Amino acid sequence: MSIYEHLVLRMARRWVAGSSMDEALEYAREANLRGMRAIINCLGEHSISRDEAEDSVEEYKRLLDAMHSSNIEGSISLKLTQIGLDVDYYTCMQNLMSIVRHASMYGTLVWIDMESSPYYEQTVSIYLGAVKHYKRIGLAYQAYIKEHSLDIMHILESGGIVRLVKGAYREDASIVYKSRRSVNASFRRLMRILFKYSRGIFAIATHDNTLIDEAIALSKEHKGREFEFQMLKGIRDDLKPILVKQGFKVAEYIPYGINISGYVYRRIRERPTNLLLLARSLL
Numbered sequence: 001m002s003i004y005e006h007l008v009l010r011m012a013r014r015w016v017a018g019s020s021m022d023e024a025l026e027y028a029r030e031a032n033l034r035g036m037r038a039i040i041n042c043l044g045e046h047s048i049s050r051d052e053a054e055d056s057v058e059e060y061k062r063l064l065d066a067m068h069s070s071n072i073e074g075s076i077s078l079k080l081t082q083i084g085l086d087v088d089y090y091t092c093m094q095n096l097m098s099i100v101r102h103a104s105m106y107g108t109l110v111w112i113d114m115e116s117s118p119y120y121e122q123t124v125s126i127y128l129g130a131v132k133h134y135k136r137i138g139l140a141y142q143a144y145i146k147e148h149s150l151d152i153m154h155i156l157e158s159g160g161i162v163r164l165v166k167g168a169y170r171e172d173a174s175i176v177y178k179s180r181r182s183v184n185a186s187f188r189r190l191m192r193i194l195f196k197y198s199r200g201i202f203a204i205a206t207h208d209n210t211l212i213d214e215a216i217a218l219s220k221e222h223k224g225r226e227f228e229f230q231m232l233k234g235i236r237d238d239l240k241p242i243l244v245k246q247g248f249k250v251a252e253y254i255p256y257g258i259n260i261s262g263y264v265y266r267r268i269r270e271r272p273t274n275l276l277l278l279a280r281s282l283l
């Protein structure tokens with residue numbers, strides 16, 4: 001790791017468990033002890049060669065083995081560009097299926113993060129292909145997208161699993177809602193669909209108090225729905241134990257690795273004052 005990467009990792013410690021898998025497993029163990037499931041992500045996106053993509057596949061397999069042998073309650077989450085979507089569609093599909101087959105030995109859930117809009121359709125297509133073979137694969141669904149080419153109902157009818165998020169990428173106004181009000185309205189609409197029609201598990205992944213309160217109200221209206229709240233490591237740490245105490249399932253998304261710049265950039269974009277916090281952590 002270069003000096004620059006060391007510096008950024010030190011600053012981003014709040015959001016990233018560390019550079020190594022062991023540090024992520026240690027943090028995941030602590031999350032379990034605090035009553036939360038762990039969603040472990042090895043940071044990385046846009047692998048440009050087959051070898052890089054293959055390295056990520058092997059890393060996720062080792063991670064699945066390690067989570068199983070350490071009795072960690074949780075799942076993994078990955079980006080398709082990390083395992084070859086920029087190389088080609090079929091390489092990526094094969095790589096995903098290889099990880100999924102490995103996960104199926106342990107019954108571990110595999111989440112697919114949704115990336116920026118140029119990857120949207122291929123991600124959805126690969127997801128629908130994979131979910132035919134293994135039901136424990138979930139897909140992040142971004143509420144800020146104006147017109148989804150895939151209806152959320154179609155995922156539910158295919159036996160898929162949805163993680164509802166607002167959406168984190170810089171996109172054109174022709175593609176996404178830009179105002180907080182419109183994004184929240186879309187999130188609410190999709191959340192109501194999930195509570196009403198989902199027959200399996202789903203996830204509400206937000207740190208937004210109002211939407212979390214609304215999800216709690218919906219859970220009382222639609223009793224017996226199997227859902228969990230998901231939040232990122234280092235964000236709303238005040239709220240997580242409260243939800244656990246109230247009896248809700250909560251999962252924490254725990255990234256690790258050295259390719260942290262894209263992830264850190266998105267956390268700063270969501271809340272520009274984070275830049276000051278990061279700078280202060282250096283003093």
Ligand SMILES: Cc1cc2nc3c(=O)[nH]c(=O)nc-3n(C[C@H](O)[C@H](O)[C@H](O)COP(=O)(O)OP(=O)(O)OC[C@H]3O[C@@H](n4cnc5c(N)ncnc54)[C@H](O)[C@@H]3O)c2cc1C
Nearest residue numbers: 113114140165166167168205206207208230231232267270
């Ligand atoms: C488990 C999980 C998985 C995700 N997966 C994806 C994915 O696959 N694809 C994708 O596009 N996006 C993903 N996201 C990110 C998501 O799209 C949002 O960008 C992010 O969650 C911030 O939106 P929010 O819903 O928390 O609402 P916001 O309105 O952004 O925030 C609500 C409140 O949360 C707190 N907060 C939010 N962000 C920060 C921050 N960075 N620093 C400090 N406080 C903050 C603040 O108190 C803020 O007022 C994921 C989020 C989570 C929790």
